[in-house]
Amino acid sequence: MSRALVIIPTYNEIDNLASIIERVRASSAIDILVVDDGSPDGTGALADAIAQSTPRVFTLHRTVKAGLGPAYIAGFQWAFERDYEWVAEMDADGSHDPAVLATLVTIAEHSEAALVIGSRWVPGGTISGWSRVREAISRAGNGYARFALGSRIHDLTAGFRVIRTDALRTVNLSTISSSGYCFQIEVAHRIERTGEAVIEHPIVFREREAGVSKMHLGIVVEALWRITLWGLARIVSR
Numbered sequence: 001m002s003r004a005l006v007i008i009p010t011y012n013e014i015d016n017l018a019s020i021i022e023r024v025r026a027s028s029a030i031d032i033l034v035v036d037d038g039s040p041d042g043t044g045a046l047a048d049a050i051a052q053s054t055p056r057v058f059t060l061h062r063t064v065k066a067g068l069g070p071a072y073i074a075g076f077q078w079a080f081e082r083d084y085e086w087v088a089e090m091d092a093d094g095s096h097d098p099a100v101l102a103t104l105v106t107i108a109e110h111s112e113a114a115l116v117i118g119s120r121w122v123p124g125g126t127i128s129g130w131s132r133v134r135e136a137i138s139r140a141g142n143g144y145a146r147f148a149l150g151s152r153i154h155d156l157t158a159g160f161r162v163i164r165t166d167a168l169r170t171v172n173l174s175t176i177s178s179s180g181y182c183f184q185i186e187v188a189h190r191i192e193r194t195g196e197a198v199i200e201h202p203i204v205f206r207e208r209e210a211g212v213s214k215m216h217l218g219i220v221v222e223a224l225w226r227i228t229l230w231g232l233a234r235i236v237s238r
């Protein structure tokens with residue numbers, strides 16, 4: 001069995017899914033788990049059809065759209081039960097280049113790091129296709145989170161990463177309640193706080209290839225108020 005699993009959460013990604021799976025399989029031997037939240041466009045059924053005819057592709061179905069965080073936590077549990085050594089996260093929409101996944105896994109396997117992040121905000125990293133406003137919001141949000149949490153990570157919200165499973169097991173997932181991008185911040189910072197090494201590898205992040213963004217104001221608001229609360233708690237506990 002492969003020692004690494006990439007979890008791809010999906011909600012209405014029918015025009016992206018087949019191509020993403022194909023491209024992951026073309027560039028690495030990693031297992032693939034699609035976690036679909038009952039997409040009305042039939043993404044879940046397509047994932048099942050692909051899984052039936054394709055080795056090393058698996059599906060997990062959840063009935064309610066509950067956000068990125070709960071989908072990933074369900075995927076992590078699935079990986080724990082099957083003793084994968086590494087779990088990776090990747091979007092289904094083409095923003096993360098599947099060819100780079102193999103690079104991130106290789107870096108993880110040959111380093112001491114518990115977390116390898118495909119990072120937009122380290123030298124060499126960049127975003128292609130976003131408006132200046134969208135880019136400024138992401139940059140400012142990451143800067144604020146880094147400052148408030150006292151983190152050394154530049155791209156805390158990145159959704160393209162590889163995590164060593166034994167380090168992830170030490171993070172108490174049952175107490176994670178963030179659902180949107182904030183989930184990524186929470187997981188990265190919890191791993192960082194265990195003292196484990198974190199590597200940021202520069203990536204090019206591209207605007208989604210097809211379909212509609214699931215980004216909404218509530219996701220930004222959730223991240224802002226949670227980061228602020230964590231930052232205040234840090235000040236109080238000093």
Ligand SMILES: Nc1nc2c(ncn2[C@@H]2O[C@H](COP(=O)(O)OP(=O)(O)OP(=O)(O)O)[C@@H](O)[C@H]2O)c(=O)[nH]1
Pocket residue numbers: 008009010011012013035036037065066067068071090091092093095159208212213214215
């Ligand atoms: N299972 C599941 N997947 C989700 C959910 N929300 C988003 N996703 C998926 O998570 C991945 C990243 O989603 P986001 O980056 O939050 O949303 P997005 O639509 O890609 O937004 P952009 O940042 O504009 O690209 C994509 O593959 C989405 O299909 C959800 O509630 N449940």
Ligand SMILES: [Mg+2]
Pocket residue numbers: 091093095208
């Ligand atoms: Mg996206």
